[in-house]
Amino acid sequence: MESLKKKFAAKALALYTEMRAINKEHGERKMDEVVLRQITGGARGIKMMLWETSQLDANEGIRFRGYSIPEIKKLLPSGPQGEPKPEGLFWLMLTGEIPTAEEVNDLTKDWQSRSDLPQQVMTSLDALPDDAHPMTQFTIGIMAMQSDSIFSRRYAEGMSKTDYWDACYEDSMNLIARLPRVAAYIYRRSFHGGDHIPADKSLDWAANFAHMLGNDDEDFRSLMRLYLTIHADHEGGNASAHTVNLVGSTLSDPYLSFSAGMNALAGPLHGLANQEVIKWIFEMIENLGTKTPTKEQIATYVQETLDAGKVIPGYGHAVLREPDPRFTAQRRFAEEYIKGSDLIETVWKIFDTVPPMLQALGKVKNPWPNVDAHSGALLVHYGIKEYSYYTVLFGVSRALGVLAAGIWSRALGMPLERPKSVTSDWIKAQLKDA
Numbered sequence: 001m002e003s004l005k006k007k008f009a010a011k012a013l014a015l016y017t018e019m020r021a022i023n024k025e026h027g028e029r030k031m032d033e034v035v036l037r038q039i040t041g042g043a044r045g046i047k048m049m050l051w052e053t054s055q056l057d058a059n060e061g062i063r064f065r066g067y068s069i070p071e072i073k074k075l076l077p078s079g080p081q082g083e084p085k086p087e088g089l090f091w092l093m094l095t096g097e098i099p100t101a102e103e104v105n106d107l108t109k110d111w112q113s114r115s116d117l118p119q120q121v122m123t124s125l126d127a128l129p130d131d132a133h134p135m136t137q138f139t140i141g142i143m144a145m146q147s148d149s150i151f152s153r154r155y156a157e158g159m160s161k162t163d164y165w166d167a168c169y170e171d172s173m174n175l176i177a178r179l180p181r182v183a184a185y186i187y188r189r190s191f192h193g194g195d196h197i198p199a200d201k202s203l204d205w206a207a208n209f210a211h212m213l214g215n216d217d218e219d220f221r222s223l224m225r226l227y228l229t230i231h232a233d234h235e236g237g238n239a240s241a242h243t244v245n246l247v248g249s250t251l252s253d254p255y256l257s258f259s260a261g262m263n264a265l266a267g268p269l270h271g272l273a274n275q276e277v278i279k280w281i282f283e284m285i286e287n288l289g290t291k292t293p294t295k296e297q298i299a300t301y302v303q304e305t306l307d308a309g310k311v312i313p314g315y316g317h318a319v320l321r322e323p324d325p326r327f328t329a330q331r332r333f334a335e336e337y338i339k340g341s342d343l344i345e346t347v348w349k350i351f352d353t354v355p356p357m358l359q360a361l362g363k364v365k366n367p368w369p370n371v372d373a374h375s376g377a378l379l380v381h382y383g384i385k386e387y388s389y390y391t392v393l394f395g396v397s398r399a400l401g402v403l404a405a406g407i408w409s410r411a412l413g414m415p416l417e418r419p420k421s422v423t424s425d426w427i428k429a430q431l432k433d434a
């Protein structure tokens with residue numbers, strides 16, 4: 001994919017030079033202030049990372065290179081039903097430019113040419129029990145390919161710093177190309193008795209993934225294009241992206257850093273919330289004995305969950321303070337493509353019920369739904385009912401953002417990340433001095 005690589009190289013060199021000059025001239029300029037609550041409260045809001053690919057606004061939600069989700073849906077080259085192709089988003093995140101349909105097709109072909117899996121991936125996965133959690137399988141599948149890392153090999157051979165981004169680009173492209181195959185292999189071995197479906201090279205990245213999962217419905221392909229686009233990036237501070245960034249800053253290669261990030265995504269307060277949402281809804285339906293619960297019944301169940309000291313999965317967010325536009329995009333998709341689904345109606349009734357209840361607690365900073373509140377119900381509709389698999393789909397998408405950002409980090413010569421920690425005694429001493 002020489003045109004993408006060349007375009008990126010030109011942009012990256014220019015920004016590298018500009019940032020060096022900015023750093024030199026303004027390096028001591030204050031950009032933020034930290035209060036005690038941030039030190040003890042998960043570093044919320046502290047500005048401490050450069051992340052080119054996207055930025056989050058608490059009220060508007062994510063913007064990829066300045067473009068909101070509705071704008072992305074309108075502007076990026078799309079599949080036959082108009083849903084954006086994730087290839088286009090990757091291009092945008094690397095270059096800052098909306099690609100042409102031809103550029104996106106070329107990228108699809110490039111990824112196809114890189115997508116064959118080395119045998120050790122299948123051998124490693126087959127050595128695991130079928131019921132190993134799909135996210136555990138996913139990180140093991142990724143790690144099984146690490147011996148192919150171009151970055152690691154070239155580093156061992158004495159690669160110059162100025163070539164880091166190039167090796168990182170090649171690893172990232174290979175990894176992204178292969179991930180749908182790894183993920184589909186996990187799905188089919190875990191839930192379809194190892195009945196694997198070969199890739200269809202006539203299809204784009206998302207549609208081919210849908211095909212290998214076992215569903216060639218055009219609507220499901222569209223869902224996968226949308227899903228893999230909107231989950232791709234959420235600026236740098238979220239737990240999976242930050243992990244990839246931190247690990248990558250040690251010059252661990254993209255396989256090592258991405259698999260580390262996937263272990264962060266596998267936590268229930270982060271990406272695993274998508275499985276927790278549908279599990280919670282299924283349990284509610286079973287408890288209430290109806291597939292069409294009323295809002296009153298839902299409210300009672302929400303209260304029981306809160307009384308048991310648990311969170312309502314799919315609600316709340318560390319940064320967002322309005323409904324997540326990724327939730328809204330999925331709702332619009334359901335309104336357009338899906339009629340008469342009790343499960344989706346239930347998701348919408350939960351949306352009408354939960355926010356005032358969380359607000360009434362007086363401590364929840366964002367009572368609104370996040371991306372995970374909707375995705376499971378869409379997947380169930382298209383036959384992906386095995387919810388322990390959902391975070392793998394999220395992970396395949398997240399690769400686009402964090403690996404594009406990783407290429408940027410190496411191109412910009414970002415150093416080892418190493419923030420400061422303090423002890424409680426240090427905090428108490430500061431307060432005493434003050």
Ligand SMILES: CC(=O)SCCNC(=O)CCNC(=O)[C@H](O)C(C)(C)COP(=O)(O)OP(=O)(O)OC[C@H]1O[C@@H](n2cnc3c(N)ncnc32)[C@H](O)[C@@H]1OP(=O)(O)O
Pocket residue numbers: 268269270271273310311312313314315316317318319358363364365366370371372
């Ligand atoms: C892709 C993603 O990662 S999106 C997030 C996916 N995660 C979820 O959906 C899990 C449910 N949500 C949550 O647990 C939280 O809202 C998080 C983890 C997303 C954000 O956490 P925070 O930034 O700490 O939220 P916030 O400052 O509002 O928390 C304040 C209090 O409200 C509680 N709270 C926040 N969200 C919820 C919720 N959905 N249900 C019940 N209580 C909640 C917190 O647990 C905390 O309680 P505590 O003071 O007793 O410990």
Ligand SMILES: O=C([O-])CC(=O)C(=O)O
Pocket residue numbers: 233234237238239240318319370371
């Ligand atoms: O931004 C966050 O903290 C969590 C999130 O929604 C994501 O990573 O997609």
